[in-house]
Amino acid sequence: MNSLWIVAWRNIKRKSSRSAWLAGSAAIAALLLFVSYFFVFSMERSLKAGSQRLGADLLVVPKGVGDHAGDMIIAGKVSAFYMPETVVDRIEQIPEVEQVAPQLYLKTVSTVCCGTEGDFPVVAFDPQRDFTLKNWVAETSRTYDKYDVVIGSNAGGGNYLYHYDDAYSVQWVTLFGKEFLIRNVLFPTGMGTDDTIFMRLDAARELSGSKDLGLDIPKNQISVVLVKTQPGMDEFVKREIERMNLNVDVAKGSGLQEVVNHQIRPIKLFSYLMITVMIVMSGFQVMTIFSALVNERRKEIGMLRAMGAARVTAYRLLLAEAMLSGMIGSSFGALAGAALLYDNRALILKFITLPLVFPDWTSGLGIGLAVMLAVTGISVLAAFIPVNRILREQPYQSMREGEV
Amino acid sequence: MIRLQDITKSYSVNKQETRHALDRVSVTVESGDFLAIVGPSGSGKSTLLAIAGLLDAPTEGTVWIEGQDASRWSDSKRAEYRAQQCGFVFQFPSLIPTLNVMENVLLPKTMIGTFRPEDRRQAEQILEEVGLTAHRNSFPSQLSGGEQRRAALARALIQDPKILLADEPTGALDDRNAELIMGLLKGWNQRGKTILLVTHDRRLAKAGNRILRLMDGRTDESGEDDGHVF
Numbered sequence: 001m002n003s004l005w006i007v008a009w010r011n012i013k014r015k016s017s018r019s020a021w022l023a024g025s026a027a028i029a030a031l032l033l034f035v036s037y038f039f040v041f042s043m044e045r046s047l048k049a050g051s052q053r054l055g056a057d058l059l060v061v062p063k064g065v066g067d068h069a070g071d072m073i074i075a076g077k078v079s080a081f082y083m084p085e086t087v088v089d090r091i092e093q094i095p096e097v098e099q100v101a102p103q104l105y106l107k108t109v110s111t112v113c114c115g116t117e118g119d120f121p122v123v124a125f126d127p128q129r130d131f132t133l134k135n136w137v138a139e140t141s142r143t144y145d146k147y148d149v150v151i152g153s154n155a156g157g158g159n160y161l162y163h164y165d166d167a168y169s170v171q172w173v174t175l176f177g178k179e180f181l182i183r184n185v186l187f188p189t190g191m192g193t194d195d196t197i198f199m200r201l202d203a204a205r206e207l208s209g210s211k212d213l214g215l216d217i218p219k220n221q222i223s224v225v226l227v228k229t230q231p232g233m234d235e236f237v238k239r240e241i242e243r244m245n246l247n248v249d250v251a252k253g254s255g256l257q258e259v260v261n262h263q264i265r266p267i268k269l270f271s272y273l274m275i276t277v278m279i280v281m282s283g284f285q286v287m288t289i290f291s292a293l294v295n296e297r298r299k300e301i302g303m304l305r306a307m308g309a310a311r312v313t314a315y316r317l318l319l320a321e322a323m324l325s326g327m328i329g330s331s332f333g334a335l336a337g338a339a340l341l342y343d344n345r346a347l348i349l350k351f352i353t354l355p356l357v358f359p360d361w362t363s364g365l366g367i368g369l370a371v372m373l374a375v376t377g378i379s380v381l382a383a384f385i386p387v388n389r390i391l392r393e394q395p396y397q398s399m400r401e402g403e404v
Numbered sequence: 405m406i407r408l409q410d411i412t413k414s415y416s417v418n419k420q421e422t423r424h425a426l427d428r429v430s431v432t433v434e435s436g437d438f439l440a441i442v443g444p445s446g447s448g449k450s451t452l453l454a455i456a457g458l459l460d461a462p463t464e465g466t467v468w469i470e471g472q473d474a475s476r477w478s479d480s481k482r483a484e485y486r487a488q489q490c491g492f493v494f495q496f497p498s499l500i501p502t503l504n505v506m507e508n509v510l511l512p513k514t515m516i517g518t519f520r521p522e523d524r525r526q527a528e529q530i531l532e533e534v535g536l537t538a539h540r541n542s543f544p545s546q547l548s549g550g551e552q553r554r555a556a557l558a559r560a561l562i563q564d565p566k567i568l569l570a571d572e573p574t575g576a577l578d579d580r581n582a583e584l585i586m587g588l589l590k591g592w593n594q595r596g597k598t599i600l601l602v603t604h605d606r607r608l609a610k611a612g613n614r615i616l617r618l619m620d621g622r623t624d625e626s627g628e629d630d631g632h633v634f
Contacts, residue, residue: 303498
């Protein structure tokens with residue numbers, strides 16, 4: 001290791017209170033920055049998930065209900081509209097279509113889900129073809145048996161937290177007279193989906209028709225087909241479907257994305273504003289502290305220059321100290337931020353009713369590293385200003401001023 | 405050889421008033437000289453020493469070093485000159501408090517990036533000469549005033565400088581420590597090093613082969629009977 005770095009390290013180690021000031025300010029800056037960026041990242045992730053799900057490039061619904069295509073997704077309103085299931089096969093044959101996912105809107109059911117009584121919209125989906133819900137589930141590796149359900153984040157009420165963090169918890173919900181096992185929970189979307197219960201299509205069809213159970217849906221019918229097209233081909237596929245005369249309306253998913261974007265925009269702007277404020281504030285904070293510390297060491301700096309250290313050498317030594325302190329402090333700050341958020345994520349998701357999809361550990365590590373680099377950079381830049389001021393003096397002046 | 409020619413150093417007291425710390429002072433220091441700069445407090449002794457060691461720049465006048473106008477040198481060249489040719493000892497505590505004695509002594513080499521493991525042997529020899537071998541791992545706060553001053557002397561010598569500039573090196577020390585340090589300075593001068601000593605003590609000034617007397621920032625030519633007077 002370069003001997004200048006060793007001297008810098010010794011200075012940090014042996015002046016523990018001075019270093020603690022600097023590292024502490026970097027740690028606070030890193031913690032705040034980590035938390036702010038973490039939330040923005042979570043929101044961005046939820047938007048991405050939203051664009052893959054709600055904005056499945058196209059939504060195909062029966063003729064005449066095109067204006068209400070997104071009602072279930074956005075507002076949680078289950079409307080009884082149906083079209084033949086053969087529509088799915090026809091659409092699937094279009095070469096520019098990558099995936100299709102049928103859903104069947106059943107009805108709003110009053111029941112008790114995880115100990116919470118309420119009215120829950122129930123939707124049937126096909127787990128084999130689904131490319132939408134899987135972007136929102138807490139545990140991606142789970143498979144679904146016939147009588148398993150996935151619930152929205154609010155559908156479980158207070159017990160949602162329990163499900164989220166405990167893979168082995170067993171909760172049941174009664175739907176149409178049948179007990180269903182709650183197999184998975186969706187991340188909050190901030191929309192109607194949060195109250196929805198999703199059951200398998202085959203289970204819904206099996207239960208349908210029995211008057212006692214209160215579920216009566218026409219045979220071989222579906223309510224909506226979510227379509228994923230090849231990139232940039234949504235308009236083309238839309239026209240292809242319309243040309244097929246399937247007696248359907250085709251809505252573009254981008255409209256739904258715009259709704260989500262519109263909902264989330266003020267929060268995003270606020271978060272970015274917060275991040276900017278954090279960066280500026282932490283810069284000033286480090287600058288103020290370093291300014292005081294450098295003033296305290298003015299004589300020492302003069303001495304170093306008397307010994308033959310050129311300005312550039314003194315810069316390197318002092319900025320190396322700022323860098324090491326910033327690095328140590330920001331590592332602790334980012335780590336504390338990560339521990340705080342990951343350890344309490346279920347609680348945070350419960351109390352912050354925002355569409356958030358928390359990043360996995362790898363992304364969290366990436367955010368932590370980015371924050372560490374940013375705060376270290378800020379520390380070095382902030383230290384540069386007071387250091388530069390003192391190094392512009394003649395060495396003798398620094399030594400004499402430092403005597404005061 | 406160092407030649408200070410018509411050196412003036414001024415400070416602004418306020419918008420109207422300027423104070424001259426030095427006023428057209430000239431002096432030439434030959435290689436191997438032991439020049440004692442004497443005068444009362446505020447006479448400009450330390451400022452002159454700082455200018456001679458390129459730690460400060462004169463407001464007017466020229467500093468000639470080996471025939472070159474050092475006022476025109478860049479910061480890095482001035483730093484290089486200080487690193488390779490000069491050693492400084494100051495009256496105030498000048499050791500870096502976070503480094504132990506050995507690290508302080510080796511610091512000039514570390515700062516300019518010329519440190520090699522064998523330099524430790526040289527540092528050991530110098531520490532032995534100044535009587536601090538037992539304190540090589542002590543921190544400045546663990547040393548007495550005299551020991552700190554001797555450690556600073558050792559640090560000043562690690563680069564084997566041609567010129568040693570000492571500003572009141574015995575200030576606030578007891579007689580025994582003062583004699584010890586003066587003995588070291590005389591010894592090094594006899595071994596060929598040029599010494600510039602600032603002191604207000606006439607007895608110590610007698611150690612020099614030349615004396616420059618300053619009064620209110622000017623060369624005092626009123627005459628002295630205890631040595632050569634400029």
